[in-house]
Amino acid sequence: MKVAVGSAGPFYTFDLARQLDRLGHLEHLYTAYPSWKVDGLPKEKVSTFPWLMGPAMLANRFGFNRVRDRLNFPMIETYDRWMAERMAPCDVFHCLSSFGLQSHRAARSRHGALTVCDRGSTHIEYQNEIMREEFERFDAHFPGIDSRVVERELEEYAFCDLIFVPSSFAMRTLVDKGVPREKIRLNPFGVDLAMFRRQPKGDRTFRVLFVGTVSLRKGLPYLFEALAGFGHPEVELCVIGALEAEMRPLMAKYEGTYRYLGAVPRGELHKHYSQASVLVLPSIEEGLALVQAQAMACGVPVIATENTGAADLFTDGVEGFIVPIRDAGAIREKILTLYENPSMREQMGEAALARVTRIGGWDDYGVRAAEYYRDALEMRAGEANADSLR
Template sequence: MKICVGSAGPFHAFDLARQMQRLGHLEHLYTAYPSWRVDGMPKEKVSTFPWLMAPAMLANRFGFNRVRDSLNVPMIETFDRWMAERIAPCDVFHCLSSFGLQSHRAAQSRHGALTVCDRGSAHIEYQDEILRDEFARFGARFAGIDSRLVERELEEYACCDLIFVPSSFAMRTFVAKGVPRGKLRLNPYGVDLAMFHREPKSDQTFRVLFVGTVSLQKGMPYLFEAMATLGRTDVELCVIGALEAEMRPLMAKYDGTFRYLGAVARGELYKHYSQASVLVLPSIQDGFGMVQAQAMACGVPVIATENTGAADLFNDGVEGFIVPIRDAGAIREKILALYENPAMREQMGEAAIARVRKLGGWDDYGVRAADYYMQALETRASEANANSLR
């Protein structure tokens, strides 16, 4: 079985490609990332097209969000055309959503490949709707997801043979939008158990940690509100991640109530997880918050909303707590429960480590993906054979 993988950036696609290489299935990886940023795969199996991604990455790093956003659609369309021109013969072409419309069609028409659209979030129309509502709640400007991207994704959902989603939450949004359940495949992401591990906590501070893009989509106002009404001066909130423009007024409003560390290299995150008492992920929508598994691997309980994929990762009340979206009171209640019960906090942390180890990291993710491919290929071959006999 020959698998080609396409993704402008790393996301989880590089982990998928490494797994396909480990299993002996990887034919080629196509990416807009620079070649020196791609590791763990033979160089002859990797093609890169960094000419638009590099400026977008620089714009993002220095906070030029308008420049970054203006480059987004041209970068996606150019990368897709580049990939479609050189897609190698394969049995399966797996590409992150938005990036592969022309490439999927090329893989189908030229190589008869099974095509897989990989969507890391909720259905794009659901995402657009819930974000419009959230921005309106806080009087923030939201132009909406670019209509060109919405159109591209809807076409991908329609033309691809399978759609991979990382959580039951994401799957529900697709079904609600009319996508056939039989086209969807649930494959929660893994975690690098070698990179994310627990180190001894160096102090006695009860520390609430957030890791992710600091944005309205991540539900940050509700975490800030929960902390502001906690009534405990000996609890610290530490925030890690790039800051989106719409959050600046709220960051100013709550200034002095948290420590903001900005973006932190992925390889350094385990140190911050290990100093935390709890990770809170209050997202309005998050296809699968990988930071949850990372924190759990470091022995940290998680408080997350029901729109983060938490239910596919841990059991409510065992390794952490699952709360409704937009509920600062529920977040505050669960933080207080962990603060007031050190034994429960320790027990949940130990259970979190055991849970992620049982889930198997990225190896199990790769095996599930390969099984889904093989089952779909066998079903298609069986149907073709049956049709030929009619």
């Protein structure tokens, strides 16, 4: 079984490609990321097209969000066209959603490949709707997801043989929007257990940690509100992640109540997780936030909303707590519970580490993906044989 993977950037699909290579299935990885940034794969199996991704990454790093956003659709279209022209013979073509419309068509028409759309978040229309609501709550301008991107994704949902999602929550949004359930495959993300490992905590500070893009989508206002006037000694809120423009007024409003570290290299994150007492992820919407498993691998309990895919990763009340979205009171209550019960906090941290260790890193993720491909290919072959006998 030969699998080609399309991954514009260093998302979890790079982990998928590495797992497929380990299993002997990877035919090729097509990426818009610079070649020197792609590790863990044979160079001959990687093709790169960084000419628009590179400038977009630089614009994002230096806060030029408008430039980044303007480059987004040209980058998607150009990268997709580049992949389609170079598509190697394969049995399966697996690509991140919105990036592979032409490539899926080329893989199917040219090579008869099974086509897999990988949607790492919720249904794109659901995502657009809930984010519009959230921006309106804070009187912030929401440009909306580019309608051309939405149209591409909807076409991919309809065209592709399978759609991969990382959580039951994401799956529900697709089904609710009319995507046939039989096309959807649930494959929760893994975690790099070698990179994310526990280190001794160096102080007695009760440290509440947030890791992720500092944005309205991630629900930061509710975390700030939850800790406003908390009034307990040795409590610190630490925020890690790139800052989006709509959050600047709120960051200014709560200035002095948190410590902001900006973006931190992925290889350094385990040090910050290990100094935390709890990770809080108050997101409004996402598929399955990787930071949850990363924190758990460092022995840290998690408080997350039900819209983070948390229920597919841990059990409420065992390795952490799952709370409703937009509920600062619920977040505050769970933080207070952990603050006042050190033994519970320690037990949850140990349970989190044990749970994520059982998941087995990314190995199980790759095995499940390969099984889904194989089952679909066998079913298609069986249907073709049945048709030939009629």
